[in-house]
Amino acid sequence: MGKRWVKASDCSDETIAKITEQLNIDRSLAQILVQRNICDYNSAKDFFRPDLDHLHNPFLMRDMDVAIERIEKALATHEKILIYGDYDVDGTTSVALAYSFFSQLTQNIEYYIPDRYLEGYGISTAGIDYASENGFTLIIALDCGIKSIDKIDYANGLRIDFIICDHHIPGDELPKAVAILDPKRSDCEYPFKELAGCGIGFKLAQAYAQKHNLPKETYLQYLDLVMVSIAADIVPVVGENRILAYYGIRKLNTNPCEGLRALMEVSGKTENYTITDVVFTLGPRINAAGRIDHAKHAVAMLLCQIDGNSLEQSVEINLKNIQRKTYDQDITREALALIGDSEILINKKTTVVFNENWHKGVIGIVASRLTEKYYRPTIVLTKSNGLVAGSCRSVAGFDLYEALSGCADLLDQYGGHKFAAGLTMQQHNVDAFADKFEQIVSASITEELLTPMIKIDAEIELSQIDGKFYRVLAQMGPFGPENMASIFVTHNVYLTQSAMAVGGNHLKINIKQQNSSIFECIGFGLADYQNLLQPKVPFSVCYTIEENIWRDKKRLQLNIKGIKVN
Missing domain, CATH: 3.90.1640.30 (inorganic pyrophosphatase (n-terminal core))
Known part of the structure; x- marks a missing residue:
């Protein structure tokens, strides 16, 4: 499934310039800080030096x-x-x-x-x-x-x-x-x-x-x-x-x-x-x-x-985790078979699947996998203690909890938040619930939200990436929701040798620009691009920057999130 590349909102050039000078860092890194509402020296100090004394009373x-x-x-x-x-x-x-x-x-x-x-x-x-x-x-x-x-x-x-x-x-x-x-x-x-x-x-x-x-x-x-x-x-x-x-x-x-x-x-x-x-x-x-x-x-x-x-x-x-993986794989395969390649899939905005024999303990994981594959609000249902129990997952930007609230008359219980939730209902309500959930989601979700997004923090040249750049970047961690690892985009890069597929479905390439060093890259799940990339043909990449440690040796590596051939 293709992904949207969305650049972060523009920030004040004056504020970026001030942070660049105050912290003596690359301008692109200052831009990322301002995007995170870190706009002066004191807020930057608190950000880079978290302090247990700053925990609230x-x-x-x-x-x-x-x-x-x-x-x-x-x-x-x-x-x-x-x-x-x-x-x-x-x-x-x-x-x-x-x-x-x-x-x-x-x-x-x-x-x-x-x-x-x-x-x-x-x-x-x-x-x-x-x-x-x-x-x-x-x-x-x-x-x-x-x-x-x-x-x-x-x-x-x-x-x-x-x-x-x-x-x-x-x-x-x-x-x-x-x-x-x-x-x-x-x-x-x-x-x-x-x-x-x-x-x-x-x-x-x-x-x-x-x-x-x-x-x-x-x-x-x-x-x-x-x-x-x-x-x-x-x-x-x-x-x-x-x-x-x-x-x-x-x-x-x-x-x-x-x-x-x-x-x-x-x-x-x-x-x-x-x-x-x-x-x-x-x-x-x-x-x-x-x-x-x-x-x-x-x-x-x-x-x-x-x-x-x-x-x-x-x-x-x-x-137990090994056993869980087996259940997970089996149920995911069965769920995909249930969904099939039906033409109706094209017009639907949700996925709701039900099998009374599925293991309740892993349906949340399966819901996440189906959401990744079809990228739409997803609910996986099974039978438990005489009721139908479900795990629900959403897509970025869509409030799942609010949609479930609109179906409350068909549910015995539900709870969670806008990205993930759980529910129970009577079995005779399953079909009516699936229809109503589809209606509510369809009325409010946009086509844009149904397309996965890569949020790009900054456009940079490969020549900007060096040890200091990475050290400052790493200090922005620990990363997670609302402080994700920064994704950069670089245009007009080219291969220095042929692309390779590794590990079955992953892509390994070396890239550079006119005046840059060569960077090793790994693209998980991107092996389909192997034959689309040719030496000396420029393309664009978006990526995170990582430190790869192998046999006590450290080197910078680009983890590719998306590729566009120019």
């Missing part, structure tokens, strides 16, 4: 004081506390953080992760019943709960208090919990709205430590867990998240917790992690526990709970 969050007071009461009267969380990476890291932090203060504490298949997403009646039957009077829920109105009412009837730590969008009504920590509450004035669920748990630990004058290390030791949640939950890597991710990556690469260290060992990559590495290496393995078996095993690994053998636990989770 946790008590700026609505209900934080109430939450801490309720925890203090529970600790003083030796109440039993249950740490409750979702079964994905954000949920399991949240539980690991909160359980580990508060277990420093009490032994009357356990954690609980709902079974994906028996209980479903969020607060469950079974979880509340477990708390009641085992004498828990306070539940701290992380990465879930903001819409669990009836479940919190049920808990209140059993005299169980809830503190909700969530980052999802609230509904019109809030649950009747003792405290609700969610920056997205309309009445919450916390300065940063995009924390992950684990980030909310971190702020809770920070608040308790701050009030009780505990050493900062009592909560800063969990920065690697917070970073993993930021990476895996695809939240914006700006503001407070960027500070947390910056120091979290540093901790992962120097002194990770034992569970993550063991997982790094079994993954085959033990150093030089980036956010992208976490997304594609650690995240899927942590997720696999809940997708294939039970997410409590992921928490146990992160806490080194079972026999204290983190390596053994990580090996088991790695095996």
